[in-house]
Amino acid sequence: MAPAVVESERVVVTGLGVVSPLGCDVDRFWHAVTSGTVATGPVTRFAADAYPTHLAAEVAAPHLTAPYADDGTLTPRSLRYAEHAVRDALDASKVLPATDPRRVGLVIGTVMGTRPHLEELRRRGADTATDRRWDAPALLASWPAERFGLRGPRHVLAAGCAGGNTAIGLAADLIASGQADCVLAGGVDELAEAVFQLFTTLRAVEPEVVRPFDRDRRGTMPSEGAGILTLESLAHARARGATVIAELRGHAMAADAHHMTAPHPAGDALLRCMDESLRRAGLTPGDVDYVSAHGTGTPVNDATEAACLAGYFGAAGARPATSSIKGMLGHAQGAASALEAVACVLAIARGRVPGNPTLRTVDDRCRDLDLVRGPARDLPVRVALSNAFGFGGNTATVVFGAPTD
C-alpha cells in the first residue's frame, strides 16, 4: 500500500487573485466566465492595421494598463498585473500577517516576462539597450515579494503556455518538501505586439471569435492577465483556521520532445501528465467531473487534445464535462493555465462549470467529448483537471479536489 501523505505535504487553496480581460476581481471574473461573456475585440494597445487580423483580448482596467501608473512611473504592465493578483490572493487568504513571511514564497510562470515593456519604451523613444527593465523576468516575483514583504522561496519560470500549471506544481513541491508553508503561485503575461506578430506568422490567429472544438475554428487570439492561487500546506491552513476552498490533489509536467510549435500527434506528454497527476492524487479518470481543456481554438491543437481526452477518459468509461475558457478570454499565454486553475477552483467551490459559449458546430473529431454547451452548467464538482500545453512541447496538468473536511 502506498504511504499516506501527511497533512504538511497536502496542499490546499486558500485564496485567489485575477487580472483578466473578463475582470480583475474573482467574483467579476467568475460571473463573466460563466455567463458566456466574450472578451476578445479590437486591439487598442497597438496599431494592428498592418496585420490580417485586428482582434485580441485586453485587460480593461486603466490603473493597470495605462502607460503611466497613478504615481507617474512607467511600470511594466506585467508587474502591475502580478502585484494586483498577488495582493488579492493574499487578502482573500488572510495568510498575512499571521504567517512568518520567511515561510511565504512566490512562483510565477510566464512566457515573455517583462519583455513586452520594450514596446512601451520604444513608443516613448527610450534607449532600450541601456534601459533594460524590459528584460528582467525576475521582477515578476521579486516586485510583489518586496511590495508585500514575502521572504520565502521565489522563482520565475518559463514553460511556454504551460507556465501557470508548471508554477503551481513547483509551488506545491516547495510546500510538500517543507521549504515553505505558503506559496503564491500562478502565471502572468502582458499583451504584446510581438506575440501578435508571431501568432500571425504561424497562421494561428482567429479573425472573428475563438471557437474551441468548433468545426469552423481557425485559431486563437493573444490575450493577457494574471492568475494567482494562494497555496498552503493543509496543516498550516488548519492551524490558523483558514478557509480551504479546494485541494491541489496532484500535478505533473512532461515534454512532448516533438516540435517547437506543433503538438505531438498522439498527445504523448498530455496523456502522461493526466495519468501521472491523477495517480499522484490517488484518483482515477472516472473520478474527474470537469476538464478544463487547453483548447486554444487552433485546428491541430483541439483535434489532438480531443482525441487524447476521449481516448484516455473513454478507456475508463468516463466522459467528464469539458470546456475551454479561451473561447471567452483568448490565449493569455503564461497566465492562461493559471486563470484556468482559478476557474477550476471556483467550479469546485460553486458547483458550476464554465461552458463553451462560442461553440456552434462541434468538430466531428471532438464529438466524443461532453462539451458544455452555452455559458455554463450547474454540476457538483468534486474533482477538476486542467491541462496546459506550450510552445516547445512543455505540458503540465493540475488536479484539484473539493475540501475533504
Place this chain on the structure above:
Amino acid sequence: MPTQDTTRTSPVPVTGVGVVSAAGTSVAALYEALLAGARPVTVRDVPLVAGAIPAGPNWRPDQDSAHAVEAAHVTAPLTLPPHIDARARRTIGRDTGLLLSAAQAALTTTPAATATPATPVTPAAEPDQAPPATSSRAGAAEPVPASSPPPAPPVPLRGADPARIGVFAGTLHAGRSEYVAIHNRAGADAGPVNPVWGPQSSYNAPGAALSIHLGLRGPNLTLTSGAAVGLDAIALGVQHVRTGRCDAVIAGGVDSLSAACPPPAAGGAAADATAASGLAEAPAGEGAAVVVLTAPDGPAHAPALAHVCATARAYAAGGGAAGEPSGGRADTGPANTGAGAGAVPDAPDLAEVGAEAARAALRDAGRAAHEVAVAVTTADPHTPTGAAERAAIAAVFGPALPHLTAAGTTGTTGGADGALAFALAVEALTRTTPPPPTPPDPDPNPDPDPNSAAPLALCLSLDPDGAATALLLSGPTPTPTITPTGATR
C-alpha cells in the same frame, strides 16, 4: 489516499559535464584558463538573430548586428548533436545552439557515443500542419539504411527511460534577440517575420530544444528568476532525482551576447568610463554549461565524476512590514540583469544570506566546513555581489580556502554563471592537485586534513535581490549523507 514519490537520500551522481565558454568547449580548458588568469576577450560583431531574412530591397544582412563588441565571446565552433539537419542548424538561435553544444559535450563521454533522440526529429513545420509522414535522422545526408542498428544512446543516459529524464535550464535572457527581431518588423512595410523566430523568442526555447533534439520526455522547465538560475536549475534537477520523479536529469544554464543589448563598443565612451571607474572588471560574456545527473540506483549507469550532497537556498530578511507595500519602483530599479527593484539588501546582508545558504548545505549533508577543499562562486569579485560571495565564503570556511570565480575568464554571462561554477567545482574535485589557496596559506606546514582524501566543493551563487543558492559536492566516490531531501534555511 494520494501517493507520494519514493525519496532517495543518497548523494546524486554527476555523470556528465559540458561547457561552452570563451575559454573553449570543455570544462578542463576553462579550468586551466582560469588558473592561468586568462581573459579571452575578443572584439566581434554580434548578429541579431540566426535565420535573418531581408526586410526590404535595401536590407543588408549585417544591419541588425551589433558591431565591434568587446566581450568574452564564444569563438570555438559549436558542436551540435549530429542528427540535427542542416536547415535546423541555420535557424537555431544562439542561446539554443550554446546549450545544445554544452549538452552534447556533457553526453559524449567517448568518441563512439553520440546523443540521439528517442523519437525522430522532424523538420520545422507550420504549427497547423501535420508533420511529414517520414523523416530522416536529421544531420545525415541520406536516410539511415533500414538494416543499420539504431545509434547507441548517450553513455550517461544509457538504460534510462526518456520519459523519466528531466530537463531543467536556467537563463536570464534567452530569446530576447528573437523578440527584438520580431518587433523590429512591427507595423506596415517593416518587413516579414521569420516564423522560426517566434518560438525561439521565449525563455523556454533552449530548454525545450534540449528535449526535442535529445528526445527527453520527462519534466521540463526553465528558471529565469535571478542571477543564480544556472545553479538553481541544477538544484531543481537534484531534487527531481531525489524525489524519484526522474531517473536522470540534464540541467544547466545559458545566455548569449545580444545585439539588442550589446556591451559598450570597444573603445567607446561607456567602455572607457567603466574601465576608469574600476568598478566592474569582468567583461560581458556568453556561454553554457550542462551537467548530467543520474539516480544512484536508477537504470542509467555511468561512472560518476562527482556527487551532489546537498542543495540549499536562503533569502534576505528586511524590506517592508509583512502585508504592507514597502515602496520600491521598477522604473528606478537597477539596469542590471536579473536584479529586482526596490529594497536591495546591503552587501553585508547579502553576505550573511550567502553564509546562511552555505551553512544550510553543510548541515543538510551532515558535513563540516573543514571538509570543503574549494569554493566556487559566480559573481565578478569587483561587484558588490561578488564581494558578498567572498565574504560569505570567508565567514563559513575562513579566508584561506581556495576560491574560484570564473567571471574574469568567461565574462558575466547571466544564466550560465551558476552552471559554469558547478562545472568548475566538478573539475576541481577530479584534480589530484587542488587549486592554490586564495590568499596564500600563511602556514607553510599545515596539519594534514584527515578528510583530505575525500574533499568537498561548495558552489555559491548570490542574487543581488537577496537570494542565495548553495550546492555541496563530493568527489567520484559517494560518501554517506545523513539528512533527507529538500531542507533549506
